Amino acid sequence: MSRFFADRALGMKASDIRELLELTQRPEIISLAGGLPNTNAFPVKEIAEICQDILKNDSHKALQYSATEGIRPLRMALLDYMKDQLGVGGEVDNLIVTTGSQQALSLISMAILNPGDLILTTAPSYVGGLGAFRSYQAEIDSVAQDNEGLVIGSLEDKLKELKLKGIKPKMIYVVPTFQNPAGVTMPEKRREEMLELAIDYDVLILEDDPYSRLRFEGEEVKPVKYFDYEGRVIFLGTMSKLLSPGLRVAWMHSPRDLSRKFAIAKQSADLCSTTFSQYIAYEFLNRGYLMPHIEKIKTMYKRKRDIMLAAMDKYFPEGLTWTYPQGGMFSWVTMPEHMDSKLILMRAIKEDNVAFVIGSAFYHDGSGKNHMRLNFSHSSDELLEEGIKRLGTTLKKEMEE
Ligand SMILES: Cc1ncc(COP(=O)(O)O)c(C=O)c1O
Structure with a gap:
């Protein structure tokens, strides 16, 4: 059907990691891939109260x-x-x-x-x-x-x-x-x-x-x-x-x-x-x-960042460096030049049940293969530590070869 597409649609390409990331939905996979908030960070009680009030008083608007x-x-x-x-x-x-x-x-x-x-x-x-x-x-x-x-x-x-x-x-x-x-x-x-x-x-x-x-x-x-x-x-x-x-x-x-x-x-x-x-x-x-809520989630995310960085120190092999974010949701890992994060991701998913986003997704020209993005906000504390441990195992295998 491509004859029907507009010229601009020809430039729209599905990311080549989409299929891999679909695999990350499997329950046994620990995903450090998405940029998602933690579900415990949702203020459900306050939103429920607000929704009731809106429906009672302002539903017409x-x-x-x-x-x-x-x-x-x-x-x-x-x-x-x-x-x-x-x-x-x-x-x-x-x-x-x-x-x-x-x-x-x-x-x-x-x-x-x-x-x-x-x-x-x-x-x-x-x-x-x-x-x-x-x-x-x-x-x-x-x-x-x-x-x-x-x-x-x-x-x-x-x-x-x-x-x-x-x-x-x-x-x-x-x-x-x-x-x-x-x-x-x-x-x-x-x-x-x-x-x-x-x-x-x-x-x-x-x-x-x-x-x-x-x-x-x-x-x-x-x-x-x-x-x-x-x-x-x-x-x-x-x-x-x-x-x-x-x-x-x-x-x-x-x-x-x-x-x-x-x-x-x-x-x-x-x-x-x-x-x-x-x-x-x-x-x-x-x-x-909002502001008290932000304070609450900052405490949670800081703890998760600390867990992730400590686990990286403990489980990642020599030769890797990573950023130390003072906030936000991500750390960025740099591996030796010859390493390819796409191959590592395939191995991490297949052999060690852990996922991340490959560096090249964030480069307009597809370079940046020796990087990966790790998210610390979404996983539970336990899975975050376990996910980094598993990724450390994949990385060690890859570096030993
Ligand atoms: C830098 C940046 N811009 C924009 C967005 C999109 O955010 P929104 O959910 O508001 O569309 C994201 C989401 O991850 C982001 O990281």
Whole structure:
């Protein structure tokens, strides 16, 4: 049936690890693969209470269509939250509620990308971002990343090189805090320098921030958006990792002209995000439940991070290094150059019943084979330790051969 596909659909490829990851659903497999919150982190009691109240008092609104940009009380509450938590001000026109941040990535792509437009990102970068840009036929190029996120010298060199070739990238895409996949965070100085370069070369910045509130230790770092004095940063926030990904409530905070266009794009995508979920998120914020809840899950995730890192020290063979995330959900493992995480994953699933995500999924050009992403938020404490132990066994076998 491929003759019926649009040109852009030809560029949409199922990930070559999808089948492998399907195997990870088998009950005997311990999966360190998904980027999922822990199910014990869902505030079921509070959500049940809120749902009952909404159905009793507001069902006529909550079960109805709502404004494309989102219900106004939630937009106002999210603006307050951004001001309090991130130091970022704004007007209601700057903020649109989206159906997950993943929708924001698509809407931005829909509204600003022509086929062949260039996006710059880090290597590695969030796989869902790469997918959204690709599905709108963008070209993707990458700049280096180290333990402090995007390397400014590498970005500057890339921008200069492109300018000499007459190529102007449209946007720089970053996950600057507790990055998915590497868990690393850009210091403020780099954020400011990146913004200055974006201004010099007239490029937009897309700041994707699902994880910054999940900081277990270390100094707070201000978002790139905080430094955005002239309005070229689009900021994405989401309730997925703080409250529940099933609600699909997220938001984008953008300069007003862009915001207007994104709202038009959203109209054709889904008319509005689920009204009921928006009321739940609003009430969760309004009743003051969010911040205490975040404190609770931070305690849980810090413990899990510590369990995972200690187990890696104990069970992983010599010759591997990994990141030490101060928050978020992931650690990123680097193996010797010759090792191929796809082969290791196949072996880990078949022989040792454990799974992770291979490094190359996060590289636009399929490189990064000697890396793997490990998630510590989803598994129980016991399975987390056992999963790392099993993976250590696979890695030792692989290295001995
Ligand atoms: C960096 C990043 N951006 C966006 C998303 C998508 O989040 P949402 O559930 O809000 O669509 C994720 C989810 O893992 C993510 O890690």
